[in-house]
Amino acid sequence: MEHSRLCGLSCPRPPPPHRLDAKFNSSSSAASGCRMGMYKRPKGLDAGAHHIAGYYRRRHSVIQRLNREAHKIDAQAKALQDLSEGDLNKQMEHLIEEVNRAPLEARGALDEALALIVECARRALGKRPYIMQIMGALALHRGYLAEMATGEGKTLTIGLAGVLAGWSGRPCQILTANDYLAERDTEEIRPLYDRCGVSVAACLQEMEPHERAAGYRCDLAYVTPKTLLADYLRDALAQRARGGELEERVLPQGLHSAIVDEADSMLIDEAITPLIISAPREVPGLHEAVEWARDLSEKLEPRHDYRPLHAKGEIQLLRDSSDIFARLKSLPPRQWRSTERRTDLLLQALKVREFFIPSVQYVVDENKIVLIDEFTGRLTPERSLSSGLHQAIEARERVPFTDPNLPLVQMTFQRFFQQFKRLSGVTGTAHEAAAEFWHFYHKAVVRIPTNRPRQVIYTPLSYFRSHAEKFDAIVDLALSLSRTGVPVLIGVRNVAQSAELSRAMDAAGLPHETLNALNHKYESAIIKSAGQPSAVTIATNMAGRGVDIRLPPEVLARGGLNVVIAEHNDSMRVDRQLAGRCGRQGSHGRVHRFVSLDDKLFSQQLSRLERFALHLALSLPATLARPLLEQVVKLCQSRFERKSFQNRKALLETEEWLDSALPFNIVD
Incomplete structure (x- = not known):
């Protein structure tokens, strides 16, 4: 089972799970084609030179050169149009x-070669x-x-590459955001692959391992990163259990090349x-x-007994723990009665109370806790939270308990992608993170121009003091647009x-559809x-990436x-993905943006003083308040991206230190 990287309880811990890097599978590297060694980040003066090299690799002349080559290839492809099938096949061989x-x-x-593929x-x-x-x-x-901007044909672009x-004869996986896209893209481009003599398969999570193994033997395999990494780790576990010998692998050809969609x-x-590949274990x-912790937390009052620190995701107790424990006459089981253990239990229960909101971080589906992916808005039934946090949510919702998972082996996606000898990718939103792609993966970003000029109009930002006022305005806008016969997508x-917006539209008598994890x-x-006339659709981020x-x-x-x-997302790239649903291939479209002072982006990224100043700014004339609010939104999103970058950098530095300091913790 896969689960996320959240923890909290100091319960009896098993030995740490093995981390894997390229040293795994070293005994079969020749057969698998795996990269033996990771990209090492330069340090000191070399890091400065490397940073400058990143700017050079993504300079504008690269696009100019690609443009010249593409026109040459296009002319060669036109010259092949009169060739017979037989002559084309001979040239292809x-x-x-x-x-x-x-x-x-x-x-x-x-x-x-590419000209011939274009003609095919x-x-x-x-x-x-x-x-x-x-x-x-x-x-x-x-x-x-x-x-490449949304609607510019990334699926066919990936097909050509x-x-x-x-x-090339080397194994290649094409990584998609979900199984639906893997299956859809495989079938959409299959005629091209068949015409060019390339075998292809979609390797879906619901398949049996031997079925996916057959798919991986094809020249190309469409698969999600989670499924591919899980199969990679399962092979690692099986090889370790058999003392390094493994006759049947889920990944029979190992890793070599990857093309990443939505990179x-x-x-x-x-x-x-x-x-994390894990197995359930019972913790007495x-x-x-x-x-016990749930019952105690329900007796506490925020800002009186404790303070939630939303920016850090932590709980600060305002009273002595012994005074708090005295409010509940009962005690937890004997092995959990130490002050440290009881404090951890209480903090965990308060984190669930303050930070884990139903229908935001999770839903209850068929009497089970199912987590929601923050970036995609989709359910992730294969995930669970670690170190008792999942059980704390189950206690809150009073659903049947599951046992926590014992981690067996794990790897971050950042580390996994560094195992490929060849890696490339495509997305509609990359330039904001260009420096980060170069820093972590040594990959330069190039911005491909659009085939036709975009004709999307961004209306002036609409701002309100409260969430309720904002939603009322959105309902009014959807009503007026629907009457003109244009479709509306509300993210x-x-x-x-x-659900809240859907109820408001029901009250206004506006027919609509709702797309969410449920x-x-x-x-x-x-x-x-x-996209039908007058259609109104409310959607979470499920309607973002990959949706046409x-x-x-x-x-x-x-x-x-x-x-x-x-409501603006923490990352401006997610907002751009949603806006990219309109104006595809040069068509017309409009983007309407709404903010309110109680938006999550402001509450998490601005200090109390900054929020007070923002409240005062709303009293200014619209000509002054609106541009100020737009700059504040950009500031908040930049702060989030900067913090996220620092987290990823710190993790990579920790892994590099572990490689040098604890080589015995790596599976050979």
């Missing part, structure tokens, strides 16, 4: 051999790749992270999350102990907000109808899709 012998530049025949795409898919898609494919093949990877989500947002008295931060089964149907809302001609004629950002 020669080019496959060249790419196989020299995967990077195909011994000078790379342009010719035209014949197999009925789509002729744009110049910008050819540029993106070249960037991916050369190891860049390509930023995927054929080159398949021809910023996977390489940045999920970077420090460890995937834990269930009774968390119930909210969590399930609770989507009704994910209807996702495809809701997305399919979201198709618009009929009458909607395009009326101005396209209207996107409403009901």
